[in-house]
Amino acid sequence: xxxxxxxxxxxxxxxxxxxxxxxxxxxxxxxxxxxxxxxxxxxxxxxxxxxxxxxxxxxxxxxxxxxxxxxxxxxxxxxxxxxxxxxxxxxxxxxxxxxxxxxxxxxxxxxxxxxxxxxxxxxxxxxxxxxxxxxxxxxxxxxxxxxxxxxxxxxxxxxxxxxxxxxxxxxxxxxxxxxxxxxxxxxxxxxxxxxxxxxxxxxxxxxxxxxxxxxxxxxxxxxxxxx
Amino acid sequence: xxxxxxxxxxxxxxxxxxxxxxxxxxxxxxxxxxxxxxxxxxxxxxxxxxxxxxxxxxxxxxxxxxxxxxxxxxxxxxxxxxxxxxxxxxxxxxxxxxxxxxxxxxxxxxxxxxxxxxxxxxxxxxxxxxxxxxxxxxxxxxxxxxxxxxxxxxxxxxxxxxxxxxxxxxxxxxxxxxxxxxxxxxxxxxxxxxxxxxxxxxxxxxxxxxxxxxxxxxxxxxxxxxx
DNA sequence: ACCTGAACACCGTTCAAGT
DNA sequence: ACCTGAACACCGTTCAAGT
Numbered sequence: 001x002x003x004x005x006x007x008x009x010x011x012x013x014x015x016x017x018x019x020x021x022x023x024x025x026x027x028x029x030x031x032x033x034x035x036x037x038x039x040x041x042x043x044x045x046x047x048x049x050x051x052x053x054x055x056x057x058x059x060x061x062x063x064x065x066x067x068x069x070x071x072x073x074x075x076x077x078x079x080x081x082x083x084x085x086x087x088x089x090x091x092x093x094x095x096x097x098x099x100x101x102x103x104x105x106x107x108x109x110x111x112x113x114x115x116x117x118x119x120x121x122x123x124x125x126x127x128x129x130x131x132x133x134x135x136x137x138x139x140x141x142x143x144x145x146x147x148x149x150x151x152x153x154x155x156x157x158x159x160x161x162x163x164x165x166x167x168x169x170x171x172x173x174x175x176x177x178x179x180x181x182x183x184x185x186x187x188x189x190x191x192x193x194x195x196x197x198x199x200x201x202x203x204x205x206x207x208x209x210x211x212x213x214x215x216x217x218x219x220x221x222x223x224x225x226x227x
Numbered sequence: 228x229x230x231x232x233x234x235x236x237x238x239x240x241x242x243x244x245x246x247x248x249x250x251x252x253x254x255x256x257x258x259x260x261x262x263x264x265x266x267x268x269x270x271x272x273x274x275x276x277x278x279x280x281x282x283x284x285x286x287x288x289x290x291x292x293x294x295x296x297x298x299x300x301x302x303x304x305x306x307x308x309x310x311x312x313x314x315x316x317x318x319x320x321x322x323x324x325x326x327x328x329x330x331x332x333x334x335x336x337x338x339x340x341x342x343x344x345x346x347x348x349x350x351x352x353x354x355x356x357x358x359x360x361x362x363x364x365x366x367x368x369x370x371x372x373x374x375x376x377x378x379x380x381x382x383x384x385x386x387x388x389x390x391x392x393x394x395x396x397x398x399x400x401x402x403x404x405x406x407x408x409x410x411x412x413x414x415x416x417x418x419x420x421x422x423x424x425x426x427x428x429x430x431x432x433x434x435x436x437x438x439x440x441x442x443x444x445x446x447x448x449x450x451x452x453x454x
Numbered sequence: 455a456c457c458t459g460a461a462c463a464c465c466g467t468t469c470a471a472g473t
Numbered sequence: 474a475c476c477t478g479a480a481c482a483c484c485g486t487t488c489a490a491g492t
Contacts, residue, residue: 032337102336105336106333106335108382109330109332109385109386110259110333111386112386114386119410122410122413123411124412126415126416127411130412136415136416136420137420140416140420144383144434144435145434145435145438147379147383148376148435149375149379150379151378151382151383152375152379152380153371153375153379155335155375158335158336159335159341183346183349183350184350185350185351185353186349186350186353188353188357188363189353189363189366204368207372208368208375212372212438212439214442215439215442
């Protein structure tokens with residue numbers, strides 16, 4: 001009977017690269033990337049680890065594929081809306097996708113070969129800026145700043161010693177454990193902001209995003225600056 | 228004789244957490260973080276892997292320590308200079324430190340417990356801004372943007388499919404391999420910029436940094452804006 | 455107090471063998 | 474064409490034993 005069940009499971013969904021990537025992503029989301037092994041992944045898919053190698057070159061190739069899937073989840077800039085709205089939406093969408101899959105940003109560092117979804121995304125963003133009349137140079141500047149800020153903010157957010165939920169723990173971390181006055185400005189920041197009810201570090205993201213968009217707008221159309 | 232050599236090597240430098248972290252960093256710099264193992268590290272230090280556990284709680288603790296050493300390499304903002312120069316210098320210094328140790332930025336994602344050098348650094352940056360008259364809120368905004376941009380830019384730079392050296396390879400990657408017109412804007416960018424002699428993506432960093440510093444300055448002293 | 459050898463429970467990956 | 478079992482060369486970490 002076990003055999004029949006196995007066979008049915010197999011017929012229900014044949015092993016494909018696509019299915020492997022989805023399963024790997026959901027394992028990484030749940031348990032963290034460092035505990036993702038080919039053996040556990042095989043087990044989740046009802047298959048021996050070695051079967052995965054028929055659809056994936058090796059683990060590095062699989063990790064490349066996973067990162068590319070995450071990039072595919074980022075909204076492409078919509079057509080026909082102004083560049084500022086398009087860039088704002090895509091930055092927010094990128095932060096959401098990277099937050100859903102926190103391991104992705106740590107993996108980017110070692111990924112040298114971008115996948116098709118990643119390339120398509122970059123191409124669409126550059127296209128949106130060029131269509132809006134940005135020079136090649138200014139489009140490169142703008143993309144570089146926006147991308148850098150978006151990734152970096154998300155990375156910082158993940159690194160934060162406090163998650164938004166446990167405010168009491170913040171107090172614990174910052175105020176106790178150290179000699180009082182060791183880190184006075186961090187302490188001040190914690191008391192004044194992080195410990196206030198309703199505090200959410202994520203809110204900081206749009207402040208910085210708008211400051212950067214202001215700067216880009218100024219560089220793009222200096223004539224209309226400070227209108 | 229081998230015994231005598233071993234014993235001398237041992238007397239020359241006793242095993243300490245400090246020495247272990249330095250050796251681990253230099254191995255990671257040379258061979259990449261994914262090939263850093265306790266066994267190889269022990270071998271480099273002329274010791275069995277298990278000896279390391281007398282000075283380091285476990286591998287995660289060691290990785291925490293390595294990241295903190297990298298943070299310690301970032302210049303603290305100097306006293307007595309204006310905030311803008313101080314912030315500019317520290318951003319440039321941070322990018323340099325993270326470029327020297329490319330694995331560090333990929334490791335940050337999973338580090339929940341910042342070390343003393345990291346905390347001291349954050350405290351000094353906030354202190355510099357507060358001394359310059361920034362409100363707690365604006366100091367938080369400013370730090371969040373500058374930090375995010377600095378990490379994110381460095382991460383993007385590491386991820387780039389082309390390293391500055393091999394311009395011919397860029398052409399290969401972007402132009403060949405894909406159907407022509409698949410990624411037209413990436414192709415345009417490659418031809419117009421990346422393939423030009425003397426191109427260096429790193430130059431982009433200061434453009435964005437100054438744009439952000441302009442924005443912060445405007446928020447800090449709106450009276451003197453666009454002076 | 456520090457170092458070690460053997461051992462345990464894992465890894466990624468290969469390869470020949472099965473269907 | 475796809476899956477598997479056994480095997481290889483690794484891992485991080487523990488623990489009792491040495492000095």
